Amino acid sequence: MNIIELSGITKTFGSVAAVNDLSLEVPKGSIYGFIGPNGSGKTTTIRMIMKIMYPDRGKLLVDGQENNFERLKNVGYLPEDRGLYKKMKIGELLQFHGELNDGTDLPNRINYWLERLELKSYKDKKVETLSKGMKQKLQFIATILHQPELIILDEPFGGLDPVNADMMKDIILELQQKGATIIFSTHDMAMAERMCDYIFMIYKGKKVLDGTLEHIQDQYGNDTLRIQSELGAEALKDLKGIENVNNFGKLQEIRLEGGVDPQQILADLLKKTRISKFEITKPSLNDIFIRIASPERKEAGNE
């Protein structure tokens, strides 16, 4: 069963179509990752789902509700730009957001989440005393405090250190296990690969990818090699049949030209250097993202 259904949604600002004829179905209980370059239409899509903006055309159903001006119930929303009342105390701010979202048992829940996200000692302090990362965690608590069934997170990991990002990731997965549906937009492809059941990519307002990671990768085939050798990137110089090299230093990721046999590449490399790793694989999400959104691609697309 789908919790969100978008059908032919279009939203324009002046002459620019921020979202163009977009259709999307988000199954209940899934984690759906929204990816796309800056300004591609992710936030506009999320705002339309949240009914903060309304589409010019198309049909949008959230939990079976048609487009209307009523606010969504049981939804938690963490916008891309964090906004908190600086002068409020942390405990009061969470109580305020909890009440706005018709939350129950708020005092206990506030204490639980402050403890869980290591903010308990700040409960009676003002928001303005918190660091950027702490504010982000606080806003995250405000988003999930009322136990929403649908959680929409716009760039939830931006600005968090790895420890806190990991902590938030665990909580998101835990919420999913308890039955929540989670949509999050991110530029962290590795996080999207690891966490999302489905990935949707929007580019220039149009849907360019949608499905499970495997399904997306299958569209590109096994055209990627991951190689570790004594000469490193040097070994790949003047090698025929390579479309692109992504050099990670100790490891190089190669995209093959169409129809090139990986065994031929291996044979050519062995003539130059000793190989410690040679993996034929599908392209990473990061690679797929770059293939779609890189300037070369844009230029090619414009031609």
Added chain:
Amino acid sequence: MSKIWTLFKREYRAAVRTKSFIISLILVPIMMGGGFAAMIIMENNKDTDDKHFVVIDHSGLMTDPLSKALDIRNKEEIIHSNTGEKTDATYVVEFLEPDFQDPEGQRLGLSQRVENQELHAFIEIGPDILHPAGEEKQAYLKYYSQHSFNDQIRYWFQNVVNNKLREFRAAELNLDEAQAEELLWWINVEGMGLVTVDKKTGEQQEAEKTNELQSFLVPYVLLILMFMLVMMSAIPQLSSVMEEKNEKIAEVLLGTITPFQFMMGKVLGGIGVSLTTAAIYVGAGVFTLKYMGMESLIPVEVLPWFFIFTVLFILMVGSGMAALGATCNDNKDAQSLTFPGILPAIIPMFLIAPVIADPTGPLATTMALIPPFTPTVMVMRMASSVTIPMWQPVVGLLGVILFTIFTVWIGARIFRTAILIQGQKPNLATLYKYAFKG
């Protein structure tokens, strides 16, 4: 409704818990009361230093009477009967013969003495003051000082000279003192209220004397209070909404509440703050007037109207300011939009004098029935000592209710469109677009 209530509570608490609110709550009456107190202190602490005058009496009639009057004043009138202390300045007068050769030179010399502060003023009495008919130009009483318009001392000389002239004229007509007094008896008109019937007892109530305080002070204080309440709660909506828009708080809240709920929560929070302030000030005012035995000054019947009109006025102006705030991107935008937003509160301030002078006149009546000005002008008229037709506040209130609904509706439309739009300069064209095209 519960979401509006939640937002209302936050806005209210955020406002009343600030130090600036508490300080302004205390400071405003202190400053207003301080002005009155300063006037009373100045009144009680008159300058008792000697004041020197020169009198040039062209008539030759006033030297003796003025000398006698000065003697009585300086020895008796300005001495406190119980304490024996001086309560006012002693007037020291030097009588100079007119200089017929060079009158202008004499005036210039005396003017310089006034400038050098040797003299407070000099007075010239014309030659024909006793019989001015046909000789008006020669029947003058001129008081030369640095601030003669504000100098109240000139009236003392005026009274002495005119009273003496009347005596001289009565004597010429062979009237005795009693006849002269009757001849010159002046009857002042007394301003009275209307005779009314007590609704509870059915008894006829005597008409009461009206006074300046009732006619001027009560409407004036109510107008200032309403203006202050609007400035305190409705006007800051503009910068508050702009701040919440720029700090992205608006987007967070709009995920949960509608733009209308957002706007109303904020505006009602402002009304709550104003009503708290009003209740404190009005309560303190009523208590003080009762304590001073001046209950008659409490406009009991006007107060409910005052509160109703104040609430609607703040709702009207506040929702407009919130909508304008939603269109602003920076302080420059906010500055340019604040002035047109506060015009409904400012314009009635210029109408205080004509409205209080003639509360039932065409200007006051017309302005009181134009909705943006109704709250202030109608309350001023109702608080004056004149009875205005009952249909006028009722019609005015209906007009204000309809206009407020319109303002809230249009404000909400502008608000909901503009609150998430960045970088668009607010002007009439964009406001129209937001209001009518979304």
